[in-house]
Amino acid sequence: MTRTIDLAVIAGDGIGQEVVAEGLKVLDAALQDVTVRTTPYDLGAARWHRTGETLTDEDLAAIRQHDAILLGAVGDPGVPSGVLERGLLLRLRFELDHYVNLRPSKLFPGVVTPLGDPGEIDFVVVREGTEGPYVGNGGAIRVGTPHEVANEVSVNTAFGVERVVRDAFSRAAARPRKKLTLVHKHNVLVHAGHLWRRTVERVNAEFPDVTVDYLHVDAATIFLVTDPGRFDVIVTDNLFGDIITDLAAAVTGGIGLAASGNVNPDGTAPSMFEPVHGSAPDIAGQGKADPTATVLSVALLLAHLGHDDAAARVERAVAADIAGRGTTPRTTSEVGDALAAAVAEALPAS
Amino acid sequence: MTRTIDLAVIAGDGIGQEVVAEGLKVLDAALQDVTVRTTPYDLGAARWHRTGETLTDEDLAAIRQHDAILLGAVGDPGVPSGVLERGLLLRLRFELDHYVNLRPSKLFPGVVTPLGDPGEIDFVVVREGTEGPYVGNGGAIRVGTPHEVANEVSVNTAFGVERVVRDAFSRAAARPRKKLTLVHKHNVLVHAGHLWRRTVERVNAEFPDVTVDYLHVDAATIFLVTDPGRFDVIVTDNLFGDIITDLAAAVTGGIGLAASGNVNPDGTAPSMFEPVHGSAPDIAGQGKADPTATVLSVALLLAHLGHDDAAARVERAVAADIAGRGTTPRTTSEVGDALAAAVAEALPAS
Ligand SMILES: CC(C)[C@H](C(=O)O)[C@@H](O)C(=O)O
Ligand SMILES: CC(C)[C@H](C(=O)O)[C@@H](O)C(=O)O
Numbered sequence: 242m243t244r245t246i247d248l249a250v251i252a253g254d255g256i257g258q259e260v261v262a263e264g265l266k267v268l269d270a271a272l273q274d275v276t277v278r279t280t281p282y283d284l285g286a287a288r289w290h291r292t293g294e295t296l297t298d299e300d301l302a303a304i305r306q307h308d309a310i311l312l313g314a315v316g317d318p319g320v321p322s323g324v325l326e327r328g329l330l331l332r333l334r335f336e337l338d339h340y341v342n343l344r345p346s347k348l349f350p351g352v353v354t355p356l357g358d359p360g361e362i363d364f365v366v367v368r369e370g371t372e373g374p375y376v377g378n379g380g381a382i383r384v385g386t387p388h389e390v391a392n393e394v395s396v397n398t399a400f401g402v403e404r405v406v407r408d409a410f411s412r413a414a415a416r417p418r419k420k421l422t423l424v425h426k427h428n429v430l431v432h433a434g435h436l437w438r439r440t441v442e443r444v445n446a447e448f449p450d451v452t453v454d455y456l457h458v459d460a461a462t463i464f465l466v467t468d469p470g471r472f473d474v475i476v477t478d479n480l481f482g483d484i485i486t487d488l489a490a491a492v493t494g495g496i497g498l499a500a501s502g503n504v505n506p507d508g509t510a511p512s513m514f515e516p517v518h519g520s521a522p523d524i525a526g527q528g529k530a531d532p533t534a535t536v537l538s539v540a541l542l543l544a545h546l547g548h549d550d551a552a553a554r555v556e557r558a559v560a561a562d563i564a565g566r567g568t569t570p571r572t573t574s575e576v577g578d579a580l581a582a583a584v585a586e587a588l589p590a591s
Numbered sequence: 592m593t594r595t596i597d598l599a600v601i602a603g604d605g606i607g608q609e610v611v612a613e614g615l616k617v618l619d620a621a622l623q624d625v626t627v628r629t630t631p632y633d634l635g636a637a638r639w640h641r642t643g644e645t646l647t648d649e650d651l652a653a654i655r656q657h658d659a660i661l662l663g664a665v666g667d668p669g670v671p672s673g674v675l676e677r678g679l680l681l682r683l684r685f686e687l688d689h690y691v692n693l694r695p696s697k698l699f700p701g702v703v704t705p706l707g708d709p710g711e712i713d714f715v716v717v718r719e720g721t722e723g724p725y726v727g728n729g730g731a732i733r734v735g736t737p738h739e740v741a742n743e744v745s746v747n748t749a750f751g752v753e754r755v756v757r758d759a760f761s762r763a764a765a766r767p768r769k770k771l772t773l774v775h776k777h778n779v780l781v782h783a784g785h786l787w788r789r790t791v792e793r794v795n796a797e798f799p800d801v802t803v804d805y806l807h808v809d810a811a812t813i814f815l816v817t818d819p820g821r822f823d824v825i826v827t828d829n830l831f832g833d834i835i836t837d838l839a840a841a842v843t844g845g846i847g848l849a850a851s852g853n854v855n856p857d858g859t860a861p862s863m864f865e866p867v868h869g870s871a872p873d874i875a876g877q878g879k880a881d882p883t884a885t886v887l888s889v890a891l892l893l894a895h896l897g898h899d900d901a902a903a904r905v906e907r908a909v910a911a912d913i914a915g916r917g918t919t920p921r922t923t924s925e926v927g928d929a930l931a932a933a934v935a936e937a938l939p940a941s
Binding site: 322323326327331355356357359374375377379380381383384385386387388389390391392393394395396397398399400403426427428429430431432433434435436438439458459460462463465466467480483484485486487488490491492495496 | 677707735743749830837
């Protein structure tokens with residue numbers, strides 16, 4: 242547990258600016274005797290339009306010095322697809338070795354889900370963050386001709402798979418149900434799939450209390466809508482994790498509530514916390530964005546830095562706020578203010 | 592339209608045998624003045640256990656001679672993962688150039704869906720069937736050591752993408768809503784993604800009536816549960832298609848109802864029709880399997896061979912049967928008998 246938090250803030254574009262402001266409010270309110278120092282980084286679509294830069298080596302070196310990163314959302318329709326994704330978001334995840342992309346899915350009481358009444362949902366997806374089809378090892382020849390061939394390569398290493406699988410096992414072991422589901426497609430992607438499968442089997446020996454099962458990714462999407470309560474911890478590769486966590490967010494109330502952590506469990510670089518949603522240019526600047534996903538990402542950040550009590554306060558405040566939501570829409574800052582006030586009220590007398 | 596149908600039948604394992612028997616019953620009942628000749632092929636887990644063979648060159652040469660193939664399901668827990676998938680199912684799809692993997696998703700009135708009341712759902716996924724991460728071009732080095740590297744390669748060609756995109760456009764153009772959605776992940780898989788995107792843009796010029804939009808695969812899974820009615824025709828790659836069609840099946844009542852066609856639109860080899868579900872060894876031999884997905888696959892087969900009236904009769908019989916389903920479970924052959932009787936009754940007086 243740190244007495245100061247030295248935070249890099251990448252608010253980004255569109256609603257990113259608005260939701261991060263609320264996240265920081267709640268972060269401040271949640272802590273006692275801890276100083277939060279924030280340094281804003283001007284990264285995203287606005288910077289790219291102005292300078293053509295996505296993330297310079299200097300930006301990266303500066304960001305490395307912080308304890309953690311809070312990111313809002315980046316992008317606008319004027320930036321070509323892939324520029325900010327590969328040049329900024331994925332570059333941060335890869336350079337800072339965020340090999341655990343942590344995405345909890347919890348159905349808070351009171352949330353309307355497309356599933357009607359699915360029962361209790363409370364699982365976490367441990368998505369690998371530094372390998373798989375995201376490595377950028379593809380290429381194309383004869384582009385634009387009838388003879389074009391475009392390849393994408395998914396790279397999976399024993400080193401990379403084992404460390405994320407071990408992380409997922411230790412998270413599963415710490416939860417009441419102690420259940421781990423590997424999601425892959427080993428009947429088709431036989432080389433990568435078998436590496437994942439063998440690794441899970443081997444690491445299971447270190448965590449004999451954890452029950453393991455396996456689902457093909459296609460079958461996993463079925464269970465996510467027919468029986469989401471069956472999941473406890475899911476471990477999966479970068480691309481499958483991307484897909485199933487958006488689906489998981491949808492069944493637990495939408496990406497307006499979905500938080501994520503890009504975690505470097507070894508502490509060799511700062512971890513980064515961000516809502517799963519994007520910059521939503523259509524509603525930007527109108528105070529309409531729900532900051533809850535960012536606030537829940539702040540809770541993940543607090544827990545990551547050892548401030549477990551503060552994290553729990555934030556989560557409880559969110560749960561209470563959601564349970565009490567009426568039909569009158571609130572502005573982004575009204576939601577943030579309410580959450581900050583609830584969190585402050587829950588502080589122990591000092 | 593053919594006056595005889597010379598059909599290769601791969602009933603396969605588990606419930607495959609049971610559902611195919613019912614599919615053939617309905618096929619016979621649906622046709623007038625058309626002779627159906629069936630040739631059974633002993634392929635699947637049973638054959639592999641006995642002989643170690645998945646699909647020999649002789650099998651393949653014989654199967655090529657038929658007008659079409661009806662497949663039930665293959666596999667049992669005793670066969671290592673990938674053996675029958677790569678050696679039989681995918682080999683058939685690749686060798687017979689089934690580049691259009693056709694998967695309709697329709698919510699029949701009366702079907703219980705996990706989504707409560709999602710409104711009308713009626714779309715079709717055109718999944719590419721001969722490229723992408725399914726090509727089997729992966730490999731691994733140092734297997735079983737801490738230095739293992741396992742790669743999977745997604746191969747996408749202008750030739751392969753263009754032909755399936757054109758097929759999808761022509762299906763969209765023939766439907767009332769005339770809408771095509773490309774599903775990919777071009778912000779991360781930039782090489783393959785941009786090939787798909789450019790191809791859709793170019794082929795759109797040949798189909799100016801068709802409206803096109805684009806969704807990342809992760810976002811597509813969200814819409815499949817929050818607004819499935821928005822989809823008309825989806826075109827996507829082999830892996831994304833695998834994933835979203837299982838999800839689409841789940842939201843329209845489960846894979847017990849999901850039909851598919853592995854189509855060679857050029858007619859250079861027979862097309863293959865199969866339910867999306869597997870061999871379900873847990874319920875095999877008990878008469879519990881729902882043959883509806885196979886019967887709907889027979890409807891796709893009939894339409895493919897030009898017997899549009901017969902196909903429509905089968906679809907209408909299924910819709911009526913589903914609408915009238917009570918809570919008393921029926922056996923596999925009871926459902927098949929009922930469907931065959933309804934189809935026969937709908938035959939025009941001859
Ligand atoms: C924006 C994109 C690169 C990113 C991803 O695919 O990982 C996003 O979808 C996410 O899930 O965080
Ligand atoms: C069995 C498997 C190879 C197959 C696939 O992945 O295509 C199945 O899931 C399907 O969708 O037909």
